[in-house]
Amino acid sequence: MTGIVALYIFMLAAFTGYEVIARVPVILHTPLMSGSNFVHGIVLVGAMVALGSATTPLEKSIGFIGVLLAAGNAVGGYAVTERMLEMFKSSGARAAGKGGGAKGTH
Amino acid sequence: MDLHFSADALIQASYLLTAFLFIMGLKRMSSPVTARSGILWAGAGMLVATLATFFYPGMSNYPLIIVAVVIGSAVAWISGRRVAMTNIPQMIALYNGMGGGAAAAIAAVELYRGGQQSTAGATLAVVGGIIGAVSFSGSLIAFGKLQGLIRKSLRFGGQQLLNLLILAAAIVLGALVASGVNATAAAVSGLFAASLLLGLSMTLPIGGADMPVVISLYNALTGLAVAFEGFVLGNAAMIIAGTVVGSAGTLLTQLMAKAMNRSLGNVLFSGFGDTGTAVAGTAVTGSLKPIEAADAGVMMAFAQKVIIVPGYGMAVAQAQHKVWELCQLLIDRGVTIRFAIHPVAGRMPGHMNVLLAEAGVPYDLIADLDEINAEFETADVALIIGANDVVNPVARNDKSSPIYGMPILNADKAKNVIVIKRGQGAGFSGIENALFYLDNTRMLYGDGQAAVAELIAAVKSV
Numbered sequence: 319m320t321g322i323v324a325l326y327i328f329m330l331a332a333f334t335g336y337e338v339i340a341r342v343p344v345i346l347h348t349p350l351m352s353g354s355n356f357v358h359g360i361v362l363v364g365a366m367v368a369l370g371s372a373t374t375p376l377e378k379s380i381g382f383i384g385v386l387l388a389a390g391n392a393v394g395g396y397a398v399t400e401r402m403l404e405m406f407k408s409s410g411a412r413a414a415g416k417g418g419g420a421k422g423t424h
Numbered sequence: 425m426d427l428h429f430s431a432d433a434l435i436q437a438s439y440l441l442t443a444f445l446f447i448m449g450l451k452r453m454s455s456p457v458t459a460r461s462g463i464l465w466a467g468a469g470m471l472v473a474t475l476a477t478f479f480y481p482g483m484s485n486y487p488l489i490i491v492a493v494v495i496g497s498a499v500a501w502i503s504g505r506r507v508a509m510t511n512i513p514q515m516i517a518l519y520n521g522m523g524g525g526a527a528a529a530i531a532a533v534e535l536y537r538g539g540q541q542s543t544a545g546a547t548l549a550v551v552g553g554i555i556g557a558v559s560f561s562g563s564l565i566a567f568g569k570l571q572g573l574i575r576k577s578l579r580f581g582g583q584q585l586l587n588l589l590i591l592a593a594a595i596v597l598g599a600l601v602a603s604g605v606n607a608t609a610a611a612v613s614g615l616f617a618a619s620l621l622l623g624l625s626m627t628l629p630i631g632g633a634d635m636p637v638v639i640s641l642y643n644a645l646t647g648l649a650v651a652f653e654g655f656v657l658g659n660a661a662m663i664i665a666g667t668v669v670g671s672a673g674t675l676l677t678q679l680m681a682k683a684m685n686r687s688l689g690n691v692l693f694s695g696f697g698d699t700g701t702a703v704a705g706t707a708v709t710g711s712l713k714p715i716e717a718a719d720a721g722v723m724m725a726f727a728q729k730v731i732i733v734p735g736y737g738m739a740v741a742q743a744q745h746k747v748w749e750l751c752q753l754l755i756d757r758g759v760t761i762r763f764a765i766h767p768v769a770g771r772m773p774g775h776m777n778v779l780l781a782e783a784g785v786p787y788d789l790i791a792d793l794d795e796i797n798a799e800f801e802t803a804d805v806a807l808i809i810g811a812n813d814v815v816n817p818v819a820r821n822d823k824s825s826p827i828y829g830m831p832i833l834n835a836d837k838a839k840n841v842i843v844i845k846r847g848q849g850a851g852f853s854g855i856e857n858a859l860f861y862l863d864n865t866r867m868l869y870g871d872g873q874a875a876v877a878e879l880i881a882a883v884k885s886v
Contacts, residue, residue: 321544324655324663331651331664334447335671342454344683344767344792347676347774352516353453353463354672355643357446359470359519360665361526361650362493363439363477364657368533369492370483376609377533378485382492384529389496391523392474396467397504398515403453403460405781408788 349406352399359392431479438476439661445469446665450672456787473661496522509782510739513771514570517639520646521563527556527649528616534656535601535612543602545656550598552652554619559645561623566639569632570771578628584693587625594618626692634691636772637681641688644673683767685830710861717875720842720868721882724750727804729760731796733835734776735769737810737846741872744783747809750876751785753883762803763789764796764833766814797834806838808859810872816857827855841865844875 342350365388369381449466452458474493478486500519507515531553533539540546568574597615600606630638647669654662681688724730732751738744751761763780770776777790791799800806808815815835818825835841836859843860845867859865868875 327660327663328651328655328667331667332671335450335668335673336675338447338450338668339454339672339675343456344679344773345765345777345787345790346454346456346459347680347767348512348516348770348772348778349459349774350450350453351640351643351673351676351772351774352512353450353466354647354669354676355516355520355523356463356470357450357466357665358523358643358647358650358669360442360446360473360662361523361530361646361653362470363473364530364650364653364659364662365526366474366477366489366493367480367483367657367659368530369485369489370480371539372485372533372537374536377536378488380529380532380536381485382488384526384533385489385492386496387522387529388526389493390500391519391526392470392500393497394500394504394515394519394522396463396470397501398507398512398519399453399463400467401505402509402512402778402781403463405778406456406459406787407781408457409786411786 349399349402352395352402356392356395356399359388359395362388362392364388431481435476435479436660438472439659442469442473442661443664445472447668450668509779510771511571512778513636513639513775514567517563517566517570517635517642520639520643521560521567524556524559524563524642524646524649527646527653528553528560528619529556530653530657531556532612532616535607535615536609538607540656543604546604546607547602548652549656550602550615552649552656553616554594554598554622555645555652556649557616557619558623558626559642559649561620562627563623563639563642563646565624565627566635566642569627569630570635574628577631583625583629587622590618590622590625594622630691634684634686636768636775637677637684637686637688637691639772640673640677640680641692644670644677647671647673680767680773683773683831685827712860712867713865715842715866715868717868717870717878718882718885720866721879722886723840723842724754724759724805724807724879725757725883725886727754727759729762729799729803730754730805730807731762731764731800731803731835731838733764733766733806733808733811733815733833734780735766735809735811735814736771736776737812738872739770739776739779739810741810743809743872743876744779744785746873746876746880748780748783748785750880750883751789753880757883761789762791762796762799764800764806764835765790765792766811766833767793767831769811769814793831793833800834800837803838804840806835806841808835808841808843809876810844812857813855815859816855818855818858822858825855835859836862836865839864842868844868844870844872846871 365384372381452462651666767773819830
């Protein structure tokens, strides 16, 4: 990938991120923050490549921690986002599955 | 050779698919109707990219990779499924910190290995590494504060100067490493030590109330760090996903700061946002007028329209399930119910919606500030439960008040206002609430959950 192509990708992705979020209602801010937190869990693929190319014990240790943390970011981000969004239902859906709403009481 | 080419083509195609699934997923997550499917789309994208990466040419250490993935995933999955909905903000901080740490780890492996021949590549690795490390240690402090592990906000004179010095040290070491003048292991270690320290010293002075903005900022920073490390590794999926999160997260941070009436600079550099700080403003005159639950219940049962204004106090009292039970009774009587949510009603914007959704409240009954404010004039009753500053009219007209200018819910415009409150005394920020002293306001004293239970009994007996 040449530098200028990388910069094009960077610019277009930045606009995309802004536009995708721009019209989000406040009620979804927390799930969306959690969802975008999950998306940067893609760092996992980079951490895998870094550990895959590590040779010395120091590099392997750091790479191992990197993969461990990245997997935590991706999987944890998915778990909490999915739990939150699962609960969002409209009045119509609520009436259809009467009484099925009060999940996760504590 | 031929085999390598086809493996590489497969990986690139997978990453393209992943980028598509991520963007579509985020798009779907920005509307309540499609939000649930959005996370499934994004999740599928993550799975595709992770599986494809196992076929990356020239990789070794597969056993280590698999062990790390399995342990990291298992711990995060269990903690993520078990955490209470009230504690979601600190879990987001924790998972975000892990992502930042991973980006820093990639940079560290590349720099120790000397894998970057060009100055540009090494510079990107250094910048991504600094940002990732700051996000890592800063997010851990944010987690500690919200979880109640760190109660004090460490503040002393010259703190900003110290932060600047640490930042300068990180930049100088980074320049030495990136330019190849002193790309030794010692310099690389010093670079990361300074960056981690900067995250700690930047976040420690910030109070708990400002943490949502800080977490959102670190979320955007982690995205940026991931994008930079994506450039280093020539990984398009990381560049696109990281940049999208970086820009979306920056926008989200601005929206949150605006909703809280704080500028980002204020949050980061002023060290406010603790409970019980500034108490100022003009004294409020008038008296507090109590009401019995039975009377309040009758008032609501015969109303045409009731607007509920919940605050975090409601969630602390675990009263949201009872509140929804009360609302269902009223809806059955033909009363129109609306929930009015201030952006900072929960512990971060949108958090209250999650807590209400957990109790079973349909999202179409929930309105945010802009939608609902004109409706208060047509409401017979505004029921305030666990909210305080966000309905305080002094924010509109008292220039000397610390919350002057903050957007508020116009609950004072309703024909009757009922405030459920544990006792007398000022709220979270220590500012007297003029709403409580208005002629059309009645105070229903008691624990949130018990008071709502009494209201339910009262409505049932009508």
